[in-house]
Amino acid sequence: MLNDEHKILIKEFQSESIERKQLVKQQLELIYHNNWFNLWVPKSLGGLEVDFPQGLQFLKDLAYEDGGFAWTVTLCAGANMFAGFIDPRKAKDIWQDREICFGGSGKIAGRAEVKEDHYLLTGMWNYATGAPHLTYFTLNAPLMKDGNPLLDANGQSIYKSFFVDKDQVLIHYDWDTFGLECTASHSFSLEKIKVPFDQAFDLVPSKKTLENPLFEIPFMCFAELTLLMNYMGMFDRFLDLLERQYFEKSKDEAWRMKHSRTRFKEIDGIRTNFESSYAEMMGLAKLVWDQVENYQELDEQVLDDIALKSRELAKWIRLNTAALIPYAGIKGAQRKEEINIVFRNLFTASQHGLLNV
Numbered sequence: 001m002l003n004d005e006h007k008i009l010i011k012e013f014q015s016e017s018i019e020r021k022q023l024v025k026q027q028l029e030l031i032y033h034n035n036w037f038n039l040w041v042p043k044s045l046g047g048l049e050v051d052f053p054q055g056l057q058f059l060k061d062l063a064y065e066d067g068g069f070a071w072t073v074t075l076c077a078g079a080n081m082f083a084g085f086i087d088p089r090k091a092k093d094i095w096q097d098r099e100i101c102f103g104g105s106g107k108i109a110g111r112a113e114v115k116e117d118h119y120l121l122t123g124m125w126n127y128a129t130g131a132p133h134l135t136y137f138t139l140n141a142p143l144m145k146d147g148n149p150l151l152d153a154n155g156q157s158i159y160k161s162f163f164v165d166k167d168q169v170l171i172h173y174d175w176d177t178f179g180l181e182c183t184a185s186h187s188f189s190l191e192k193i194k195v196p197f198d199q200a201f202d203l204v205p206s207k208k209t210l211e212n213p214l215f216e217i218p219f220m221c222f223a224e225l226t227l228l229m230n231y232m233g234m235f236d237r238f239l240d241l242l243e244r245q246y247f248e249k250s251k252d253e254a255w256r257m258k259h260s261r262t263r264f265k266e267i268d269g270i271r272t273n274f275e276s277s278y279a280e281m282m283g284l285a286k287l288v289w290d291q292v293e294n295y296q297e298l299d300e301q302v303l304d305d306i307a308l309k310s311r312e313l314a315k316w317i318r319l320n321t322a323a324l325i326p327y328a329g330i331k332g333a334q335r336k337e338e339i340n341i342v343f344r345n346l347f348t349a350s351q352h353g354l355l356n357v
Contacts, residue, residue: 001034001050001054001058001061002058002061002062002065006034007065009026009030010027010030010062010065011065011066013026013027014066014068014069014182014341015336017068017069017181017182018068018181018182020182021175021181021182021184022132022182022184023069023072023130023132023133023184027069028099028133031073032098032099035047035048035098036048036073036077037073037076037077037080037100037101038077038080038095038100039055039058039073039077039080040055040077040078040080040081040214041080041081041083041084041095042083042084042210042212044210045083045091045092045095045210046095047080047083049212049214051213051289051293052213052214052217052225052285052286052288052289052292053282053286055226056225056226056282056285057282059073059074059226059229059230059233060229060230060232060233060236061233062074062233063229063230063231063232063233063234063237064233064234064236064237065233065237067179067180067230067234067341067342067345067346068179068180068181068182068345069182070230070233070234071129071180071183071230071345072129072130072182072183072184074226074229074230075103075129075130075183076101076103076129078222078226079101079102079103079104079138080100080101080102081215081222082102082161082163082201082203083095083210084208084209084210084212084214084215085161085201085202085203085207085208085209085215086198086199086201086209087198087201087209088209088210089198090198090199091209091210094136097135099133099135100135100136101130101133101134101136102135102136102137102138102163103128103129103130103131103137103138104125104128104134104137104139104163104188105126105127105128105138105139105140105188106140106223107125107126107127107139108141108142108159109123109124109125109139109140109141110122110123110125110139110141110190111123111142111144112141112142112143112144112159112160112162112195112200113144113145114143114144115194117197118194118195118196118197119143119162119194119195119197119200120192120193120194120195121139121141121162121164121190121192121193121195122190122191122192122193123139123189123190124172124187124188124189124190125137125139125187125188125189126187127175127185127186127187128171128185128186128187128188129184129185130183130184130185131171131175131184131185131186132171132184132186134166135165135166136163136164136166137163137164137166137169137188138161138162138163139161139162139164139190140160140161140162141159141160141162142157142158142159143157143158143159143160160200160201160202161200161201161202162195162199162200162201163199163201164190164193164195164199168190169188169189169190170188170189170190170191171186171187171188172186172188172189173186174186174187175187177348178344178347178348179341179343179344179345179346179347179348179349180344180345180348180349203219204218204219205217205218213289213293214292216292216295217288217289217292217298218298218303220307221288221303221306221307223354224306224307224310224311224354224355225281225306225310227310227314227349227352227354227355228281228310228314228355230349231313231314231317231346231349231350231355232274232278232281232313232317234342234345234349235274235320235321235346236274238321238324238339238342238343238346239267239270239271241328241338241339241342242327242328242339243264243267245327245329245331245339246260246263246267246327249329263327267324270320270324273316277309277313277316281306281309281310284302284305284306284309285306287299288302288306310355311355311357312357314350314355314356314357315355315357317346317350318346318347318350321343321346325343328340
């Protein structure tokens with residue numbers, strides 16, 4: 001799924017996308033041509049419909065090449081996966097567009113007033129990755145009726161997920177971070193926007209509208225693993241770039257005599273732990289995939305392990321990145337050096353609330 005030609009193109013436009021703070025047309029065309037935003041979408045809608053472990057491996061490989069590019073593909077492909085939960089007739093019509101791209105916010109915010117034949121959406125949501133090229137914005141909002149919140153049997157507020165045409169959304173160009181710049185994860189708002197009932201959905205396996213094993217995986221588990229693959233791909237690149245610098249520094253005899261043995265030993269130990277952790281997480285992902293493929297009840301312990309271990313691993317990556325970056329020297333502090341770009345991307349990604357513990 002990722003060949004040398006793809007890698008060259010991704011690298012060629014990395015700097016420009018950082019400067020422009022969004023993906024450029026060449027990068028988007030690469031995504032559209034290879035259908036990467038539809039990684040998880042069923043073939044019946046023109047998607048790739050890859051199996052879960054294969055898709056996870058692809059996201060890690062993509063993040064190794066460019067974390068910002070991969071983050072955008074991951075979040076938008078994850079949102080396009082909502083195709084399996086919306087009205088099938090609506091999905092069939094929407095997915096005629098080769099540039100279809102869902103994306104938005106997982107936060108429950110704003111409000112959705114229930115009217116006779118539509119919802120009335122108002123509110124502001126943060127961090128819509130890929131905002132400039134989204135065709136539909138996704139969001140979660142609590143339901144209101146006559147100004148009062150609708151509650152379930154336990155007295156909890158009822159909310160739904162929605163998708164709204166880009167033309168109905170006001171984008172707030174407020175994404176100004178020092179990493180993942182090209183993801184253009186801007187905020188967006190709606191002000192009393194009418195949304196038909198068939199643009200609301202519930203993102204739970206029991207409410208799926210298309211048959212596919214992927215839609216049996218709880219979304220939290222799906223999100224934990226897809227985001228983790230980004231962390232792991234970027235950290236893998238970071239280790240390779242740092243080790244490459246060590247080899248360069250080793251040409252200096254004084255550095256070699258003083259640091260070579262301890263620095264290489266340290267990075268080898270970290271890499272061994274990293275590879276072991278990656279194998280463990282992929283093993284858990286394969287267990288989940290095998291269970292849903294065979295229509296078995298998901299093992300709750302496996303889901304709990306994924307939740308715990310993904311967060312522990314994200315923290316481990318964050319701490320090791322922070323500990324190692326000083327050894328990169330001034331190169332590690334220069335914005336146009338790739339190791340600095342990867343560090344910035346890793347740090348910015350680590351602020352995502354899902355795996356930040």
